[in-house]
Amino acid sequence: MTLPLPPGEFQAYLFDCDGTIADSMPLHYTAWQQALAEWNCDFPEDLFYAWGGRPVVDIVGTLNESQGLAMPAEEIARRREDCYRDLLPGLTAVPEVLHHIDQAHRRLPLAVVSGSTRESVTASLETLGLLHKFDVLVCADDYTLAKPDPEGFLLAARLLDVPAQSCLVFEDTELGIQAATAAGMASVRVPQPRQRPTSARKDRSGDAPAAL
Template sequence: MATVGPFDLPLDGIEAVIFDCDGTLVNSMPAHFEAWCEALTYYGAASVFQEDVFYAMGGRPTKDIVVDLNSDYGLKLDPDAVAMKKREAFMQHLDRIELIDEVVAHARALRGKLPLAIATGGTRMVIEKTLQAVGVSDLFDEVVTAEDVANGKPAPDIFLHAAKLLGVAPEKCLVLEDAPAGILAAQLAGMTVVTVPSPLNLANS
């Protein structure tokens, strides 16, 4: 398991908890970055996506990131094709994913006490495979993906939809997030946010 430092959750007045997945619940970001590199290399755009830029864009839908790469580097990549190739590459790296133990411990402690959801910028197939790979699918009442809303993070849509499914007002939801786009999305949704330090940041600190 990957580790982050211990942190407490401000649960006073909270009626539901929503977790981001990649980088928050599971340490999957290195596997995602490698998949990005493979997909971009396949389409002749090797080395355009630097690792620090990748982490800064964490939490956003793949297609949205490809659109930005096209704009920033004058490319003409097909967002759908790159997303499919990236997804295929990631599926080959599922064995590299680790649970982030401190976050999972909170989820397990809250299971049955408060409704829990995942709100992720990933696609449903990838997230379901990820949760199955690390054995935590049964911890969550709802899983909301980028495919379930019109606008991905940093728009608040995904968190608002999760709150609606859980039947809890947004202002009574607590969000655990690691990425700037997700943190902003949760704040725009009017939710309380706990920033989860990523294993990468701790390793480089």
């Protein structure tokens, strides 16, 4: 599978992290399942992917409302973060996105724009050996309005000192694509794990990933 780029002379690349650089969504889903288990909260996998890019507080609030629960959002967020960190040794990069990072490194400024915490983003990029390739990290605590609002992408463009219309965004969620469009930026849609060919979802040992 390849990720063809739209035409244009781009001056910077902006990347979402989870599901875009890091093939982390299956790990995040496992972490959610572990964090929600003690509350007997049901979070189907298809819903998890449909809600990609939503803040944790919003997700917990919606789950509480739909299932008559009273889960504390901050506690769930901390528990989910701890579970994800325990799973990090199994993290891999999305090969097609890694190709574009390697091709652009030292040629164009690169930024990460993520709705995850800086701690989580840094841990993922360090695990993958990619942290040094990014000039700017824009994470959840750096902006107020979550995707699909363009605030995070516009902040990254300002920090890189590149016009918004000269940035190319790599994203795996519909909310992220909407945010890029609202920022006046071209974008590349990264297929989610279940949308990729079976061979692309196999891990480096050649075996299919364990069922979630």
